[in-house]
Amino acid sequence: MEDKVLAEVANQLYAGPLEDFVAARASAAKEAASADKELAAAVRALPKPSVAAWAVNMLAQHQPDVLAQLTELGGRMRAAQVALDAASLRDLGRERRTSLASAVDTARSVAREHGRAISDSMAGEVEETLRALTADEGAAAAVRSGRLLKTLQADGVNAVDLDGTVAVPSVLPPVAAAPAPGPAAPAGRKMRSTTAAAPQQRKPDKPRLEAVRQTPRPASPPALERARAVLKEAQAAEAAAALAARELQDQADDLRTDIAELVREAADLRARLGTAEEQLERSKKKLAATVAEAKQAVRAADKAERTAVLAQERVLRLGNTRD
DSSP states (O other): OOHHHHHHHHHHHHTSOGGGHHHHHHHHHHHHHTTOHHHHHHHHTOOOOOHHHHHHHHHHHHOHHHHHHHHHHHHHHHHHHHTTOHHHHHHHHHHHHHHHHHHHHHHHHHHHHTTOOOOHHHHHHHHHHHHHHHHOHHHHHHHHTTOBOSOOOOOSSSOOOOTTSBSSGGGSOOOOOOOOOOTHHHHHHHHHHHHHHHHHHSOTTSOHHHHHHHSOOOOOOOHHHHHHHHHHHHHHHHHHHHHHHHHHHHHHHHHHHHHHHHHHHHHHHHHHHHHHHHHHHHHHHHHHHHHHHHHHHHHHHHHHHHHHHHHHHHHHHHHHHHO
16 A cells, blocks of 8 residues: 555545544445455544544645745744844734635635534634744645644644644655755864874884874864854844744734724724613503503593494484474
8 A cells, every 4th residue: 555545535534524534434435345355444443533634634735825825934933043133023914914814714605605613712723823834844734734633732842743644654755854964073083083093103213192182172162153143043032032022012913903893893883782672661661651542542532432332322212203
């Protein structure tokens, strides 16, 4: 069984409606069993994604340009972070907030089109996953695969944990790792060659102390270089922490604005409720008065009817007497 074949089957399964996943998986496994039992077993083992992960998969399958734009934005943010460009990080942070909000709206629309509404809490998980996409290349590859099993989170400093988050991870494109610094190795190699040559160059009649002095000491990175490396790491961590703090502050400001709007709306609703209750009370009183007046009118009508009957009877009696 090749992982690419399993990935093709998985792509079809994770691109369908969430409610149909179990049935579609069983059907795909049954179809594969006739030709490859190992593939059939692997298909049956494909996990059903969470609702939020499924929504992200729908975005990957049906609106890939949205994820491509976020991936490009994430690359610019990482470049600005490496360059310690605080001004660019601020601008890109604002751009990311706008792009994430738009992407979440698109994900909710695509999910509705494919038979499932996304709650606010699930939309929050979708946003966190898309935020992780912008922060980590590995997360971007996992999200854009369309085979996400659960949502992702990024702290802005450490690599996103992708263990168990995507189906058939072996076919994901490799993420280029940053080359590790290695100035000590060449120095070590130079030391060994010099050390090996030292016994041949030493003269027998030289004191032992002089021979020891001729043997080069192991090279070590200069203290200034180490300090610069530590400074660079600290500045990168500071920039990331500052960016995260600004994002949280912006989110807090947005929440304060939402709360203020809700407070005003609640006050307006209370005022409207008070007006409606007053109108209701007036209508009840008017109804009671109208009912009382209607009863009096009915009694007056009955009395008038009786009077009319008596008058008619008198007229008839008087007419009979005249005849």
